[in-house]
Amino acid sequence: MSIMAVYDITGIQDYIFSSNKMKENIGASFIVQQALEKYLPDSIRAEDPNALVDWKNTKKFEMPDNESLNIEVVYIGGGNAMVAFKNKDLFIDVNKKFSKILLEKTAGMLRFAVGWTETNFEDFNKDRKEIFKKLDDFKSGMQVSSPLRGISITREGITDGLPAQCKAKEDNEYLSRNAYLKRENYEPSNEYFKKLFEPEIPKEYSFPKDFDDLIKKDESSFMAVIHIDGNNMGDTIENLTEKTSNYNDAVVKIRKLSVEITNAYKKAMRSTASQVVEGLKERNIFEQISDKKHDLPLRPVVLNGDDVTFVCNAKIGIPCVENFLKTINKETITIGNEQFPLSACAGIAFVKSHFPFYIAYQLSESLCREAKIKGKIIAANSKMPMGCWFDYHIVMSGITAGSLSDTRSFHYTSPGKDKPNPLKKNIPGGIGLKYKQYNLIWRPWCISGGIGSEYEKFKWEHGLKILEEFRKWPRSKAKSLRNEFLKGKENVNTLVSEFESRACKLPEMPDLENKLFINRQTPYVDILEIMDLYIKLPEAGGVKI
Numbered sequence: 001m002s003i004m005a006v007y008d009i010t011g012i013q014d015y016i017f018s019s020n021k022m023k024e025n026i027g028a029s030f031i032v033q034q035a036l037e038k039y040l041p042d043s044i045r046a047e048d049p050n051a052l053v054d055w056k057n058t059k060k061f062e063m064p065d066n067e068s069l070n071i072e073v074v075y076i077g078g079g080n081a082m083v084a085f086k087n088k089d090l091f092i093d094v095n096k097k098f099s100k101i102l103l104e105k106t107a108g109m110l111r112f113a114v115g116w117t118e119t120n121f122e123d124f125n126k127d128r129k130e131i132f133k134k135l136d137d138f139k140s141g142m143q144v145s146s147p148l149r150g151i152s153i154t155r156e157g158i159t160d161g162l163p164a165q166c167k168a169k170e171d172n173e174y175l176s177r178n179a180y181l182k183r184e185n186y187e188p189s190n191e192y193f194k195k196l197f198e199p200e201i202p203k204e205y206s207f208p209k210d211f212d213d214l215i216k217k218d219e220s221s222f223m224a225v226i227h228i229d230g231n232n233m234g235d236t237i238e239n240l241t242e243k244t245s246n247y248n249d250a251v252v253k254i255r256k257l258s259v260e261i262t263n264a265y266k267k268a269m270r271s272t273a274s275q276v277v278e279g280l281k282e283r284n285i286f287e288q289i290s291d292k293k294h295d296l297p298l299r300p301v302v303l304n305g306d307d308v309t310f311v312c313n314a315k316i317g318i319p320c321v322e323n324f325l326k327t328i329n330k331e332t333i334t335i336g337n338e339q340f341p342l343s344a345c346a347g348i349a350f351v352k353s354h355f356p357f358y359i360a361y362q363l364s365e366s367l368c369r370e371a372k373i374k375g376k377i378i379a380a381n382s383k384m385p386m387g388c389w390f391d392y393h394i395v396m397s398g399i400t401a402g403s404l405s406d407t408r409s410f411h412y413t414s415p416g417k418d419k420p421n422p423l424k425k426n427i428p429g430g431i432g433l434k435y436k437q438y439n440l441i442w443r444p445w446c447i448s449g450g451i452g453s454e455y456e457k458f459k460w461e462h463g464l465k466i467l468e469e470f471r472k473w474p475r476s477k478a479k480s481l482r483n484e485f486l487k488g489k490e491n492v493n494t495l496v497s498e499f500e501s502r503a504c505k506l507p508e509m510p511d512l513e514n515k516l517f518i519n520r521q522t523p524y525v526d527i528l529e530i531m532d533l534y535i536k537l538p539e540a541g542g543v544k545i
Contacts, residue, residue, distance in 0.1 A: 002063070003085040004074075005116035006131045007098075009035050010139060013365075015110050016302065017358040019159045019179065022210050022311075025357060027182035029302050029309075030189035031105060035112070036081045039105065043097035044071050044083070047090060056259055061251035064121045074251055077258030078233065078305040082131075084121075091116065107177040113139045124250035125241050193300055196266060200274035204294045211353040214299070214313050217291050222394070222533065224317025225349040225357070227364035228324060230261070230306030231372065231386045236340050253335050260333040262305050264342055268327040269303055269310070275323045276316060279537040288535060289313040306344065309361065314350050318392070318530065319537040321346045322447055322460070325388035329448045341385060343449060345371035348392035350533060355395060366404045367391040371444040374435045377425045378458070379450040387450025390460075391443050394529055405436060412525070414439035415488040420520040440485055442523035457518060462509060466527045467534060469507035475531075477504055482528035492516055 009032060016028040041053040051071035052062055063072045063084050070090055074082035085091040095114065102110055115135025119127050155164040157176030164174035168183065175183070190207060208214055214223045240257060244250040276298050279285045289297050290313070297313035298320065312320055325344055333340040347367025351360045371389040379386040393404065413419065417439050425433040445460040456462075470478050477499060484491045496506055496516070506516075509523055516522050 001087075001118040002121065003088055003091045003116055004119045004121075004127050004131060005083050005085065005091060005114050006135050007036060007040060007081045007083065008079065008113045008115075008135060008139070010111050010113050010142065011109070013358075013361065015106070017361040019182070020211070020354070020357050021159050021179075021183075022208070022299070023186045024159060024179055024182040025301055026189045026299070027185035030185045030192065031182065032110065032302075033304060034105075034185075035102065035110065036076050039101045040076070040081055040083075040098055041073065043094050043101055044073070046097050047071070047094050055255060058255075059252070061121075061248045064247060075255050075258045077262055078237075079307060080135075082254075088118075105181060107181055109178045111142075113142060121247045123245045124247045125245055128241060128250075193303075196303075197270055197273055200270045201277055201296065205277065205296045206294060207296055207299050211311065211357070213295060214297050214311060215353055216289070222314035222350045223353050224312050224314045224320075225351060225360040225364045226308075226310050226312070226317060226321060226346060227361065227368045228306075228308040228321070228344050228346045229368050229372070230265075230328075231343045231345060231375070231388075233261070233306055240335065240338070240340070256335050257333060257340070258305070260335075261342070264328060264331040264333070265306055265308055266303065267331075268324045269300060269308060271327045272310075272320050272324045273298060273300075275537050275539070276312070276320065278539075279316065279535070282538070285535055285537070289315050309364070314533045315535045316537060317348050317350065318390070318534055321348060321390050323537070325390065325447045329388050343386055343388050345375055345388065345444075346390040347371060348390065350392065350394040352395075360395075363393060363395070363404065367393055367444075370404070370435075373433065374423060374444045374458075375446070375450060377423045377433055377435055378446075378452070378455045380425050380433075382450070382452030382455060384450050384452060388447045389444045389450075390447060391445075392530070394533070408438050408441060411486075412438040412440040414485065414522075417489055417517075418520055437521060439517075439520055440522060440525040442521060442526045445526075457509065457523070463523065463527055466507040466509065466523060467531065469505075470527060470531060473499075473504050478528055478531060482525060485522065485525050485528075489516065 012032050016025055016032060019025060044051045044053055048070050050068070052058060052069060053073045055073040055075055061072070061074070063069050063086070070086040071094070072084045074084055085094070098112065102112065113135060115131045115133070115138055117127055117130045117134065155174050156162070157164045157179050158173050159179045160176055162176035162178055165177045166175045166180040167173065168175050168180070193207065211223060215221045237254065237257065240253050241250050244253065273296070276296060280290065286293070297316065298310060299312070300310045302309040325346060328342050328344050331342045333342065345368050347364040347370070349360045349363040349367065368391070371391040375386050375389040420437040420439060422437055423435040442458070445463055446458050447460050451459065481492070481495060481499070484495045493516070500506070516524070
């Protein structure tokens, strides 16, 4: 019987973000992208030169009607790849070749998992569910082996602690084989992104080579680590295929969906970069975020379907997320008679440039999850499609211990004030979904869509209005107000009364009770915290794929 298989690369986060050297992060990200887009097709071609790997330009699923076709790539996208094999022997031989290539290209630091099932190509939806169940089972049972560490007579690589085997070409630093291979892929990654961003980024602009290049020299400022993930993509694929048992119809649909999603997120990233370039043309913006006229204070790290990570100067972090999410929210994928509007959520970790990058990435991912949970609850309660939400956190000093929830419970609880009730998904008899809230945190904020009148107060446009009003205050007064919030409600009331007597009126907010809190929460600390971390960028021009 034929075999249908799904490949998934595992250990991606540890592999990409384990170093604080941008060159290694960028190179590792490019290797991960190449794993399924190049190394797997290369393994297939090495087994069968006549295999069909150009799935994007293939209008139908060929294998059931083509006796001479032994291997066909169904699609590659969204972090996995689906491949059809004529028999099990071919499947095993390709896996051996793929394993060898990954070993050679990543020094054994990157692995793949595979789920598969025997099939007669009769019911795509049934086979797909079986494959992904086996894939999940396989991944949960995988034995994760640690790399061989050095012994007392070996030198350590300077970036990852693994035994040094090579020297860096640029500065003769001792590197592990793993770090060396990542750096070798830095320039190919640069070329890939340069080509991707043409013509939005003029040729005279270059991507930063180090995290320090994202901030102004001699300035102890922040960078933003941003993670963006599409909403409900699993449900979208499920809805697309569950009514289609016919293999050819399902494959044609899923191929189109994969291509369209990738194009939409590339378009959003290019639009965001274009907006930054436009901003750099304005002297007042350039002077705040950059030292060099043609250094772009933004760097894409991961751009894999709806999974996106990039870094930028902190002052343009939120504006970049605004543009990215608004661009995505305008996109709708049409397949046959069905339409699938796109939306996404984002997490922004504001950290110093030498902060451990892996921890910063994990924080941005946690913040993205928080935004998704709140967005899902409010969309369900409003009976609307889920919109685009974002959350952020500023790491003021050192490495944050404990979970994001623990950190927020400790730092954002107002003394003497009851905790706000959690947000709940209002579905009678349904599975409970809760979002924990805090006295001094209003975020995540909604950038667009998916919000009913009851939750109007969470629209980011209100946050921007508050920001504009606070910027009319003397800076010292705004900062002192933020500090008084941490001391308790009575302290804040006293200070607000004093400020109002001096014509510093508290910004207005929809449904704000007692001037400061709505249901034991205040939006003001959110905005007071990011007053120095927000520069309005000009609108980006139209971007086409």
